[in-house]
Amino acid sequence: MQILYGMIVLFFLGTGIFYLQDDPPNAVHFMVIALYFFIIMFEFRGNPFSRGTYMLLSLLLLGNAMIQFFLAEQNAIYGLVSLFFAYFALQARRRVKQ
Numbered sequence: 001m002q003i004l005y006g007m008i009v010l011f012f013l014g015t016g017i018f019y020l021q022d023d024p025p026n027a028v029h030f031m032v033i034a035l036y037f038f039i040i041m042f043e044f045r046g047n048p049f050s051r052g053t054y055m056l057l058s059l060l061l062l063g064n065a066m067i068q069f070f071l072a073e074q075n076a077i078y079g080l081v082s083l084f085f086a087y088f089a090l091q092a093r094r095r096v097k098q
Contacts, residue, residue, distance in 0.1 A: 005041035009034050025072035029082065032064045036085050043092060054093035061086035 016030035061082045068079035
């Protein structure tokens with residue numbers, strides 16, 4: 001399971017780097033999604049980050065959703081994905097007892 005999450009993180013980082021010059025809103029989206037999976041990977045390993053990190057991640061994902069809805073061209077689906085992941089990050093924050 002950890003190898004799968006590691007591969008997902010590397011895929012989204014690579015995709016974000018690929019889009020960095022041509023389409024910055026998409027690059028931001030892919031890199032924030034990579035950050036989400038990186039943090040969740042550590043949660044599954046048994047050593048989660050602090051609760052503040054999950055709150056910061058959900059705020060980053062919420063900001064990313066607003067970028068996708070209002071600044072990017074025709075990326076409403078990416079905005080919805082970011083909103084779902086922001087909700088999941090808040091749920092993960094509630095699970096962490098630190």
